[in-house]
Amino acid sequence: MKVLVIDDNPDFLRLFRLYAEEISNIEFIYAESGEDGLNLLADDRNQDISVIASDIRMPEMSGVELLNIVKKNYPNIPVILITGLEINYLSNYEIDLDLMDVVSKDIGINGIISKIEKIIQLKA
Numbered sequence: 001m002k003v004l005v006i007d008d009n010p011d012f013l014r015l016f017r018l019y020a021e022e023i024s025n026i027e028f029i030y031a032e033s034g035e036d037g038l039n040l041l042a043d044d045r046n047q048d049i050s051v052i053a054s055d056i057r058m059p060e061m062s063g064v065e066l067l068n069i070v071k072k073n074y075p076n077i078p079v080i081l082i083t084g085l086e087i088n089y090l091s092n093y094e095i096d097l098d099l100m101d102v103v104s105k106d107i108g109i110n111g112i113i114s115k116i117e118k119i120i121q122l123k124a
Contacts, residue, residue, distance in 0.1 A: 002026075002027045002050065003026050003028050003029070004046070004049050004052045005029070005030050006037040006054040006055060007030075008033060008059060009055070010032060015109060016109050017030065019109040026116065026117065034062070034063070034069075035060065037052065041074060051077065052066075052078070054079060054081060055083070057083070063083075067079045078101070079101075081101070081103075082103055083103075103115050
């Protein structure tokens with residue numbers, strides 16, 4: 001079981017990796033863009049990805065665009081959208097909030113990991 005974390009900020013990914021290794025037994029893999037994330041999803045070695053956590057605002061492919069592709073091609077993988085913006089920012093997009101979750105970076109990396117762990121427990 002793996003969790004794919006996608007964020008265009010390498011500093012955020014580095015911090016996430018440090019915290020994740022200390023507080024969680026989950027195997028995390030990382031991508032710095034939506035396109036890289038989709039490539040990891042398509043890789044046969046990653047068929048056990050069970051959750052995706054993606055930043056919303058990224059260049060080239062936003063987290064919302066990624067979400068739409070994942071819903072179409074990998075409908076059984078839940079997606080958590082992570083934002084440094086206010087959550088009401090999502091009202092600009094037409095997305096099905098029942099098929100994903102939205103968290104603010106304000107809850108911290110521990111909070112994001114906790115949310116991921118809860119989703120994994122619900123899938124089990």
